[in-house]
Each structure stands twice: as C-alpha cells, then as structure tokens.
Amino acid sequence: MKPPCRHPSLHTSNAKNPPSSSSLLDDFTRHCYERDLPRAMKALHLMQRHQLWADSITYSELIKCCLARNAVGEAKQVHEHVFSNGYEPKTFLVNVFMNMYVRFGMLKVAEKLFDQMPERNVVSWTTMISAYASAKLRDKALEYLILMLRDGVRPNMFTYSSVLRACDDLWKLKQLHCIIMKVGLESDVFVRSALIDSYSKGGDLQGALVVFNEMVTKDFVVWNSIIGAFAQNSEGDEALNLYKNMKRAGFFADQSTLTSVLRACTALALLELGRQVHVHVLKYDRDLILNNALLDMYCKCGSLEDATLIFGRMGERDVISWSTMIAGLAQNGRSREAMDLFEQMKLSGMTPNYITMVGVLFACSHAGLVEEGWNYFQSMKEDFGINPGREHYGCMIDLLGRAGKLDEALNLVKEMDCEPDAVTWRALLGASRVHRNVELAQYAAEQILKLDPQDAGTYTLLSNIYANNQRWDDVREIRRSMKVKGVTKEPGCSWIEVDKKIHAFILGDESHPQIDEIYRHLNELVLRLVAMGYVPDTNFVLQDLEGEQREDSLRHHSEKLAVVYGIMSLPREKPIMIRKNLRICGDCHIFAKLVAKMEGRRIIIRDPIRYHHFENGECSCGDYW
DNA sequence: TTAGGGTTAG
Numbered sequence: 001m002k003p004p005c006r007h008p009s010l011h012t013s014n015a016k017n018p019p020s021s022s023s024l025l026d027d028f029t030r031h032c033y034e035r036d037l038p039r040a041m042k043a044l045h046l047m048q049r050h051q052l053w054a055d056s057i058t059y060s061e062l063i064k065c066c067l068a069r070n071a072v073g074e075a076k077q078v079h080e081h082v083f084s085n086g087y088e089p090k091t092f093l094v095n096v097f098m099n100m101y102v103r104f105g106m107l108k109v110a111e112k113l114f115d116q117m118p119e120r121n122v123v124s125w126t127t128m129i130s131a132y133a134s135a136k137l138r139d140k141a142l143e144y145l146i147l148m149l150r151d152g153v154r155p156n157m158f159t160y161s162s163v164l165r166a167c168d169d170l171w172k173l174k175q176l177h178c179i180i181m182k183v184g185l186e187s188d189v190f191v192r193s194a195l196i197d198s199y200s201k202g203g204d205l206q207g208a209l210v211v212f213n214e215m216v217t218k219d220f221v222v223w224n225s226i227i228g229a230f231a232q233n234s235e236g237d238e239a240l241n242l243y244k245n246m247k248r249a250g251f252f253a254d255q256s257t258l259t260s261v262l263r264a265c266t267a268l269a270l271l272e273l274g275r276q277v278h279v280h281v282l283k284y285d286r287d288l289i290l291n292n293a294l295l296d297m298y299c300k301c302g303s304l305e306d307a308t309l310i311f312g313r314m315g316e317r318d319v320i321s322w323s324t325m326i327a328g329l330a331q332n333g334r335s336r337e338a339m340d341l342f343e344q345m346k347l348s349g350m351t352p353n354y355i356t357m358v359g360v361l362f363a364c365s366h367a368g369l370v371e372e373g374w375n376y377f378q379s380m381k382e383d384f385g386i387n388p389g390r391e392h393y394g395c396m397i398d399l400l401g402r403a404g405k406l407d408e409a410l411n412l413v414k415e416m417d418c419e420p421d422a423v424t425w426r427a428l429l430g431a432s433r434v435h436r437n438v439e440l441a442q443y444a445a446e447q448i449l450k451l452d453p454q455d456a457g458t459y460t461l462l463s464n465i466y467a468n469n470q471r472w473d474d475v476r477e478i479r480r481s482m483k484v485k486g487v488t489k490e491p492g493c494s495w496i497e498v499d500k501k502i503h504a505f506i507l508g509d510e511s512h513p514q515i516d517e518i519y520r521h522l523n524e525l526v527l528r529l530v531a532m533g534y535v536p537d538t539n540f541v542l543q544d545l546e547g548e549q550r551e552d553s554l555r556h557h558s559e560k561l562a563v564v565y566g567i568m569s570l571p572r573e574k575p576i577m578i579r580k581n582l583r584i585c586g587d588c589h590i591f592a593k594l595v596a597k598m599e600g601r602r603i604i605i606r607d608p609i610r611y612h613h614f615e616n617g618e619c620s621c622g623d624y625w
Numbered sequence: 626t627t628a629g630g631g632t633t634a635g
Binding site: 063096098123133158160162164195196222229232255256257262293294326354609 | 626627628629630631632633635
C-alpha cells in the first residue's frame, strides 16, 4: 500500500519553519506506510504535542509495524496517544488494539479494552473468542459466543473457526456443527479445517473424515488437517494413504504435512519410508518442529545413529528436542548416555519439563540405577518445580521392581499423590512376574481388572505367572473367567518393512505369499538352535497344552515369523526392525538373542512399551521387561 | 481489524 500523498519530511523542518498540521500528518502517514518505526514514533510525539490525530487506517499500519518488530513499548505509546485527551477511536481501531494486545500475550489489557468499548462488532467479539481459544480458556470462548448472540451480533466464519478451537467435547462440537450448517457456513475452508481438527481432537476420526469427504474444493491446509488427524490418532496407515491421495490431487507436502507423515512412519516403525521423507525435510532444515519429528522417527525406528547425527546438527533445540533424544536413548537401552545428555541439557541452560523427567527416570529404571532414580525423583519438584505424576511413579515402581524391592514399590503405589491407574498397577504386575511373586501379582492384577475389566493382557500375564508356577488349575480358571466375561486375547501381530512394503504376520494366519518358505526356514533355524542348546520356554503359552503341541504354538509366534522373513529378505548389513502389538514373550526373547548371535544380525523388536535391540546374543533391555 | 494444519511420555 502506498501513502496517500507526499510532503517534505519532518526532519527538514526547523524552529523558524514549524511543520504545518497537514505536513505533520502526511509525514506520519508516510513513515507508517514505509514501516519506519523510529520516524513514525517521532512524528507521533509531535502530533501529540500539537493535539493532532491521524486516521484509523494509518494507526493500524503503525500497529502492524510494532507487531512485526515486537515493539511493545512503542505500541503502548501509540495506545496512549490514540486514547488521549478524550479522543474516541472508532470500533475498528479499538479492535486493532485489542488484537495487538492479544498477540503480545497481554490478554488482560485486551479484555479491559473490550469491556470499555461503547460498541462491539463481530470483529471485537471474534478477537476475544479467538484469544480465549488460544489461551485454552475454552469455557470463556464458548460463553462469549453466547453473549455475542445475546448482544444481537451475528457470528461469521471467522467466529466459528475460532470457537471450534475451543471445543474439545464431542457433544458440544456436534451442537456447534449443527448451528454452522444451519447458518450455511459449513462450506468455508477455514471452518471445515477447524471442524476436522476438532473432531480429530475429540477422537472421532469418522466425523473428521465425513467433513473432509464432503468438501468439493480442498486446499492444502485441509489435506494437512486430515492427515494430521489420522497421524495423531495412531492411524498411521490411513495417514499415509491420505498423503498419497494428497499428492495425487496435485498438492505438495509442506512442513506440516511432512511432520504428520513422519509421525505416521514413527508409529508404524517404517524406517525406510522415514528416510525417504527425510530427503524432503532437507529443504526445511531450520524448522524446529519438523526436526523434532525427524529425531523422534529415528529414535523410535531404532536408528540411534541417525538420531544422534540429527540432534548434533540441529541449529536450534528446544525442550522437546532434548526430551525426545533423552527418551530415545533410554528406550533403546542406552541409559547412561541418556543420563549424560540430561546433564548436558541442564548445563546448556534448558529447563526440563514433565516429559523430560519421564525419560530420565525411564533411563534409571532401565539401567537399574535405584539411587540415581530416587535422587532425580525427589529433586524434580525442588529443582524444577515439577510435581511427580503417574508416569514418574510408574518409572519408579518399575525401577524398584526390577531391583527386586517389591515391598518398596508397593509402598510407593500407596503413597502416590494421584490415584494409581491401570498403567501403575501393570508396572507392579510386571515386576511381580519377573520376581515370581504370585501373591503380589494376583493383587496387582485384581486392581487392574477393577479399572479395566476387559484387559486381555493382564489375564495373559497372570496366566503366565501361574503357568510359571505350574498352577494349572488357576490357569484354567483364568481362561474360564475370560470366556465368561467375553474377553478375547488380541492375536499377536508383528510388522516388518521390506522393500518399502509392510509385511504383517499374525499368529495362525498363513496368508503371506511366502509362508511355506518362511516356515521351512524357521524349522531349520530352530533345529540349528536346538543343536546349540536352545530349549523352547513353554511357560509362555497361555493354553495348558502338553509337549510338542505347546512348542508348536510358541514356534509360530508372529515375531518369530517376522524375524525369519527379515533374515530371508533383508541384506545382512541392515538391522531387522520389527514392530509388535503385544509384549514380547520370554521364548521369543531367547530366540531373538540366539538368532542374532548365530546369524550375526542386528534384530530390533519394538513392543508397545519397550525396545529390544538384540546383538551378539544380548538384549539391550537387560532381560527385564 | 477477526479464523484453519505439524513435535516429546503414557
């Protein structure tokens, strides 16, 4: 935009030739449009002295300039000038100031302006609603929508897309959606993407998809919304499908798309696809969020080498970068390095947050460092003001449990500030299993089943504990109880990426095109392992079958099939990376250790909780999981 | 003058 007209500038005037009112205002206008903040401010002070005011549009240009330069002090001076000596700015200009204060994070000042406004239009209301939505003051945002309607002001698409961000409750969201349809604003792309996002945040992916599919003209943000929706709700497959469709529709991936795609790769443990995405990330190498997602992808896909490289090269790191790397090292069994990195983080001046401490305690738990764990746990609040939450207690229970201090672990559960949940009790159940404390296991399992009566994993774990202790009657009782309650054990499933394709193996499913070859290979492998002294550990079979039949059931666990397929299909130098839906059983754990040694391969199995790096007959988990 | 999409644990 060009200034309306030009006059000699202020700095050419002197005492003998004082500037005229019009030239003063013109100069001010010019400096504002030229975004020359120092000269505009100088002119403003002269105007103040001469009791002159410019037009609203010019002030709004100056405010834009203050916002761009984060010049809060100057912005306040403009505010004082505009509101001085009884001058009453128009609604338009007050809106501009309100928006300015919101952007500067000064919500209270914006509120005060809003309250004192003689007249409020749709922009005034929307500015406040948007501010409350951003500040997560959701009730306030919704309350203002009602107040606005009561005031007789009609909300527009800006208002609805703002208020939607404040709606995290599906019931309220659906009501709002109805109103939006009724007033005919559903076709607006901003409203649509806000709707998609709200449905996604409420966990209703189908709702999000319906809104998406109804759109005739989709823009790239809407594509990003729907891809993000699926990626964030652990539906990586569908997120990647949508990404393919987005490209087919002629759209290019930007930072947001790539972040979601990386998240999908991370969830599915697709290292090779993740690497391909990495190539596209290179052009946005200064994007912190994207780099953090990349870092996480490498950590969770088992490539700590790549993660370390990325972390080292990052020009900017925030608390998420540090936390991701610390947790990544810890989850992959490199506890000492995780703790060293935490020390480095503190030295760098970065303050850890709640999640950082989960990673640190997880590292201690993994390495069995009881004393260090207690120290970190107790100093969290003191040093960083972080109150320990369930996740931190969970790590400590794990840590104490691993060290065989089951009584201390139980005491800690009782001392928790927050109510223990199923995850807490599961940590205790896991520890009881390792240390074969049947009574405590039974107690922990009861607590879990009170909170989550359909939890098949707990029945299985308890059944395994009974099986370990040859309590076959109890094993049978569990099976009966599961049948009565209609609890079905989710079949074990393992996935492996070969040639950029995902191959799934499910216990008992023989649909893989090479299944005969895989079984043949597996049988040969087992024979060679048996010759080396491998005895299948039949304690991990849920069914109380006998003899050879029990071994067969174990032999076909999905991760074994995936390991064999990996050996058959992947070059020797590539690690065999497998993702599992259930926790790995003891027999598969021994099997993977021995195969890694015998075949000279690196095998990584990621279960829902832990990562197992098998190399040279050892596992990074230290045989505790 | 007001609006939409992306990252760490569990």
